[in-house]
Amino acid sequence: MNKTTILETGVGLFVVLGLAALFMLAMKMSNFATYSSKDGYTVTARFEEIGGLKVQAPVNAGGVRVGRVTGIDYDEKRYQAKVTMQIDGRYKAFPTDTTAAIYTAGLLGEKYIGLEPGGETEYLKNGSEIRLTQSALVMERVLGQFLFNKAQEKFPN
Amino acid sequence: MTMLRNLGHWWLGIMARMGRSLIFLVQILFGMHELLLRHPREVVMQLYSVGVLSLLIILVSGLNVGMVLGLQMYNTLVDFGAEAALGPVVALSLVRELGPVVAGLLFAGRAGSALTAEIGLMKATEQLAGMEMMAVDPIRRVVAPRLLAGIISMPLLAAIFSAVGIWGAYFVGVGLLGVDEGAFWSQMQAQIDWRDDVLNGVIKSIVFGVVVTWIAVYEGFDSVPTTEGVSRATTRTVVAASLSVLALDFLLTAMMFNK
Amino acid sequence: MSEIDASRAALPSLVSIRDLKFGYGGRKIFDGVDVEIKRGQVTTIMGPSGTGKTTLLRLIGGQIKPQSGEVVVDGRHVPKLSRQGLYDLRRRIGLLFQTGALFTGLSVYDNVAFPLREHTRLPEKLIRNIVLMKLEAVGLRGARDLMPAELSGGMARRVALARTIVLDPMMIMYDEPFTGQDPITVGVIMKLIRQLNDTLGLTSIVISHDVQEASSISDYLYVLSGGKVVGEGAPDAMKTNESPWVRQFMQGAPDGPVPFHYPADPIDDDLFGMVTA
Numbered sequence: 001m002n003k004t005t006i007l008e009t010g011v012g013l014f015v016v017l018g019l020a021a022l023f024m025l026a027m028k029m030s031n032f033a034t035y036s037s038k039d040g041y042t043v044t045a046r047f048e049e050i051g052g053l054k055v056q057a058p059v060n061a062g063g064v065r066v067g068r069v070t071g072i073d074y075d076e077k078r079y080q081a082k083v084t085m086q087i088d089g090r091y092k093a094f095p096t097d098t099t100a101a102i103y104t105a106g107l108l109g110e111k112y113i114g115l116e117p118g119g120e121t122e123y124l125k126n127g128s129e130i131r132l133t134q135s136a137l138v139m140e141r142v143l144g145q146f147l148f149n150k151a152q153e154k155f156p157n
Numbered sequence: 158m159t160m161l162r163n164l165g166h167w168w169l170g171i172m173a174r175m176g177r178s179l180i181f182l183v184q185i186l187f188g189m190h191e192l193l194l195r196h197p198r199e200v201v202m203q204l205y206s207v208g209v210l211s212l213l214i215i216l217v218s219g220l221n222v223g224m225v226l227g228l229q230m231y232n233t234l235v236d237f238g239a240e241a242a243l244g245p246v247v248a249l250s251l252v253r254e255l256g257p258v259v260a261g262l263l264f265a266g267r268a269g270s271a272l273t274a275e276i277g278l279m280k281a282t283e284q285l286a287g288m289e290m291m292a293v294d295p296i297r298r299v300v301a302p303r304l305l306a307g308i309i310s311m312p313l314l315a316a317i318f319s320a321v322g323i324w325g326a327y328f329v330g331v332g333l334l335g336v337d338e339g340a341f342w343s344q345m346q347a348q349i350d351w352r353d354d355v356l357n358g359v360i361k362s363i364v365f366g367v368v369v370t371w372i373a374v375y376e377g378f379d380s381v382p383t384t385e386g387v388s389r390a391t392t393r394t395v396v397a398a399s400l401s402v403l404a405l406d407f408l409l410t411a412m413m414f415n416k
Numbered sequence: 417m418s419e420i421d422a423s424r425a426a427l428p429s430l431v432s433i434r435d436l437k438f439g440y441g442g443r444k445i446f447d448g449v450d451v452e453i454k455r456g457q458v459t460t461i462m463g464p465s466g467t468g469k470t471t472l473l474r475l476i477g478g479q480i481k482p483q484s485g486e487v488v489v490d491g492r493h494v495p496k497l498s499r500q501g502l503y504d505l506r507r508r509i510g511l512l513f514q515t516g517a518l519f520t521g522l523s524v525y526d527n528v529a530f531p532l533r534e535h536t537r538l539p540e541k542l543i544r545n546i547v548l549m550k551l552e553a554v555g556l557r558g559a560r561d562l563m564p565a566e567l568s569g570g571m572a573r574r575v576a577l578a579r580t581i582v583l584d585p586m587m588i589m590y591d592e593p594f595t596g597q598d599p600i601t602v603g604v605i606m607k608l609i610r611q612l613n614d615t616l617g618l619t620s621i622v623i624s625h626d627v628q629e630a631s632s633i634s635d636y637l638y639v640l641s642g643g644k645v646v647g648e649g650a651p652d653a654m655k656t657n658e659s660p661w662v663r664q665f666m667q668g669a670p671d672g673p674v675p676f677h678y679p680a681d682p683i684d685d686d687l688f689g690m691v692t693a
Contacts, residue, residue: 010209011201017212018313021320022359028342029248029323030349056350065347279520287517290477291583292506293534 039089040067041126045100045113046080051136053102053111059085061115066091069113085113087124095120101134111136178375181296185304185374188297192305199302200309207303207370208310211267212317218263219318222255223247223325230326231334240330241340245348247326248319252349252358253414256319258406261365264311265398269373272303273394276377277387285378300374307373311366312359319358357413364405369398424636427454430587430619431476436485438468438475445471446482447643453587453621458613460622460630462665463640464674469623470514472640473589476621477511478502490586507535510580510588514595516572518564518579524551525560528579535583550578554608570601577608587619588612594626602626606633627666631655639665641674 050072059067071084087094097118102111115130124130192199226247234240276299279285285295323345330336349355373394380390431453438446445468453459463469474480475487478494487494492505518527528547532538538546551557554574564572573593580588590609594602610633613620624630630637631651639647639654639662647654647662655666664672680686 007205008201011204014204014209014212014310015313018208018317021313021316024320025252025316025355025358026351029252029320029345030351030355031346056353058347282520283513283515283517284519286479287511287513289479290506290509290511291531291534291579292503293531294503298534 040086041089041124042070042084042086043124043126043128043130044082044084045130045133046075046078046082047100047102047133047135048080049135049138050081050083050102051104051111051138053083053113053136057110057112059087059113059115061091061094061117066115083113092123094124096122096124096128097132098124098130099132099134100130102136104137174379177379178371181375181378182371184296185301188294188301189305191297192301196298196302199298200305203302203306204310206271207268207306208313210271211264211310211314214263214267215260215314215318216321218259219256219321220325222259222318223251223322224329226250226255226322227326227329227334231330231336240334240336241344243326243330243336244341244345247330248323248345248349249354251319251322251326252354254406254410256322257315257358257361257365258402260315260318260362261311261369261402261406262399264307264314264365265369265373265402266395268307268310269369269394269398270391272307272370272373273377273380273391274387276300276303276374277380277382277390280378280380281382281384281387283382296378300378303374304370307370308363308366311369312362315362315365316359353414357409360413361406361409364409365402368401368405372398372401424454427457429453430455430490431621432486432488433472433476434486434488436475436482436487438471438480438482438485444643446485448485449640449643449645451638451645453619454636455619456613456617457635458609458620458622458633459636459638460624460634461638461640462625462627462630464665465625467640467642469625469640470591473511473591473621473623476589477506477509507583508586510583510585512573512576512580512588512590512593514592516564516569516576518567518572518576520564522564523560524556524562524564524567524575527564527575528560528582531579531583546582547578550582551575553581553612554578555604568601570597570604573597573601573605574608577605577612581612581616584616585618587621589621589623591623592625593622594624594629602629609633627668641665 053069053072055069055072057069058065059069067085067087069083070086073082073084074080075082083100094115095118097120099116099118101114101116103114104111118132227243230243230246231240234242234246276285279295279299285299288295288298327341331338331341376390376394376397377387380386429452431451433449433451436446436449436451437444449472451461451472461469461472471480475482476489476494478487478497481495489505489509492501494502494505497505518524519530522530525547528550529543532543532546536543548557548560551560554577556571556574556578559567559571559575564575567575577588593605593609597605606629609620609622612618622630622634631654634651637647637649637651637654638645641661647657647659647665649657654662657663657666661673663669664674670676
């Protein structure tokens with residue numbers, strides 16, 4: 001092996017290694033593989049309160065990720081938050097009376113949307129709205145409610 | 158009064174240098190097409206001395222930083238019973254910050270100083286003037302391939318640094334400390350966004366590559382052509398390039414992750 | 417004298433410098449210099465150190481521009497040339513640097529081949545023939561695989577010379593070719609300068625302060641001092657020149673019009689003078 005060959009092989013190795021590292025970062029260490037899906041459909045849902053829900057948050061059904069949140073907006077006519085989510089194309093059969101609820105992963109974790117299918121025979125399709133929703137629990141409100149109830153128990157008027 | 162004057166003098170000097178280096182960059186970019194058409198092999202040669210020769214220090218440092226991160230984060234997270242979050246925490250710090258920044262600093266020290274010294278010595282031994290008298294433009298022939306090689310190498314080196322670092326944290330966390338392997342990878346995948354985190358990290362490293370190499374070749378080309386001048390220019394490259402990496406990192410972070 | 421002048425005037429000039437003025441900052445290096453380099457001749461420009469002899473070569477090569485005056489090379493006004501025009505001109509001028517300025521990363525062979533590879537699209541086989549021929553001309557065909565770091569100073573200069581003539585220039589400029597060389601190397605370089613000039617039909621400009629060597633190979637000499645030409649003529653005529661400047665330089669007298677002392681206050685004042693505040 002002469003000098004040029006060693007040099008060129010080294011450069012080749014370097015480039016392969018670098019691209020492999022980039023590939024690994026994308027495929028194994030991030031959500032690139034599951035990102036895909038232009039082939040999905042979009043549904044919307046309105047919530048009274050979304051807590052700390054963010055765009056890109058997962059949408060789960062039975063604990064399995066089926067889509068993600070793509071947009072969050074505020075509807076000024078109804079004074080509600082409007083959440084747009086994209087469901088993967090392979091999950092086609094969510095009934096129209098599916099419930100969407102905002103949950104928290106763990107005590108301090110991220111917010112996500114959980115879908116609970118209902119019993120209708122018609123399915124959600126692109127542009128549908130999920131009518132049955134359950135807002136996020138906001139810790140201050142829950143605590144406030146709890147204290148209020150306790151107080152009422154003690155001093156019933 | 159004299160202090161004010163010195164300050165003004167110093168400031169004007171800095172401004173003049175920045176102006177000159179900007180003109181220099183424009184000159185290099187104008188010669189780029191010619192380089193790619195006529196001397197593609199020269200870029201390969203420079204990829205070797207800029208990229209391949211920096212590989213060892215990047216691999217060793219990446220592994221080390223990753224292992225230390227794994228250890229430290231584990232000790233903190235385990236108190237909250239959240240050691241399953243080790244994967245995303247380590248990966249986020251590496252991909253967003255430590256990968257581009259530490260690789261950039263190492264690159265400034267390893268490749269940047271070498272570039273400045275090489276070009277400075279070529280100037281001091283009249284090789285650049287000789288080239289000019291042979292009707293060969295040293296900016297196109299000597300500087301442009303080095304700049305291009307630096308811009309190509311830096312993102313690859315940063316990606317290698319991050320990937321090796323994550324593997325280092327994996328060895329420590331999963332291998333030694335018993336974090337669940339499935340949780341380590343799946344949490345990482347769920348938390349790390351390829352566009353917000355990985356792509357932004359790559360963009361950062363490209364910017365660092367441009368700036369570090371630009372400073373290095375400019376300092377070499379602009380150095381006083383004596384032994385002392387070249388050694389000073391080399392020091393200036395490492396200092397200026399490292400500070401630029403840190404300052405730009407703050408700016409870029411503020412722009413990218415400020416939601 | 418006038419006969420020689422007349423015959424010299426009849427020769428065509430390759431380089432004409434007229435009323436050249438040049439300085440760095442406030443320091444004047446040239447203050448109205450006139451130099452004529454005739455085609456086919458070896459012309460030496462001499463002068464004490466620090467008189468800007470090397471600067472003159474850089475002005476001819478267009479690396480720097482004069483503040484005023486003309487520099488005409490082969491009918492072209494160098495300071496007015498565009499970048500492209502300048503590069504076209506430089507392709508036909510060789511400059512041999514004091515240090516040789518070989519590319520340290522390339523072997524002797526690649527150094528000599530460099531201008532060919534840059535400026536021509538000749539096949540590698542033809543390049544090899546040309547390179548070996550030029551190396552043969554300087555006697556270093558056997559050293560083609562060495563790296564510049566392995567060469568002695570004299571050899572490095574000869575390799576640089578081979579590189580300078582590889583594009584068959586019309587003119588070669590030598591910057592202090594004898595400085596710091598042993599007598600044998602000086603002899604070799606003297607022989608090469610004269611031989612290449614005559615066999616290849618070149619024009620040569622030599623910058624030197626080695627009076628003996630320069631006189632023996634040159635057709636014409638210029639002596640520069642204090643930013644002006646203080647004497648010119650054929651080597652023989654210069655030896656009998658009456659100008660005190662020329663005489664001091666040709667004979668190597670330590671004191672004369674070029675003073676031994678750097679300008680200073682009288683020594684009595686400096687050593688014993690009262691310091692008054």
